[in-house]
Amino acid sequence: MRFEAGNLELKLRDGQTLASEARYGFGHPANPMTQDQLRSKFINCAQNSRAPMSIAVCDQIFETIMNLESKSALDLTSLLVAGGSQRAR
Numbered sequence: 001m002r003f004e005a006g007n008l009e010l011k012l013r014d015g016q017t018l019a020s021e022a023r024y025g026f027g028h029p030a031n032p033m034t035q036d037q038l039r040s041k042f043i044n045c046a047q048n049s050r051a052p053m054s055i056a057v058c059d060q061i062f063e064t065i066m067n068l069e070s071k072s073a074l075d076l077t078s079l080l081v082a083g084g085s086q087r088a089r
Contacts (some may be wrong), residue, residue, distance in 0.1 A: 003019055005022060005023045006020075006021070006022040007019070007020070007021050008020050008022075023048065032054070035066070039059075039062050042058065043055060043059075046083075053083045057082070057083040058083075060079050060083075061076070061083060064076050064079055
């Protein structure tokens with residue numbers, strides 16, 4: 001996967017120019033998210049998907065993903081299937 005730097009330049013009404021460069025996007029290994037930020041992003045994406053899931057289901061899925069080393073693929077699959085039938089209200 002390729003990550004490119006981003007540049008931002010703002011010209012203020014008083015004529016001043018502010019510039020900044022983001023060498024690494026948020027979530028890049030050089031600019032990682034915390035586990036709370038990752039969880040928040042996951043829940044936001046899951047709740048705004050075509051088949052939104054409740055926060056409780058999102059939490060279960062997230063915890064299973066974060067602990068895959070000690071879980072089975074069936075654990076995750078079961079949650080995903082069940083989560084699809086328990087839409088966010």
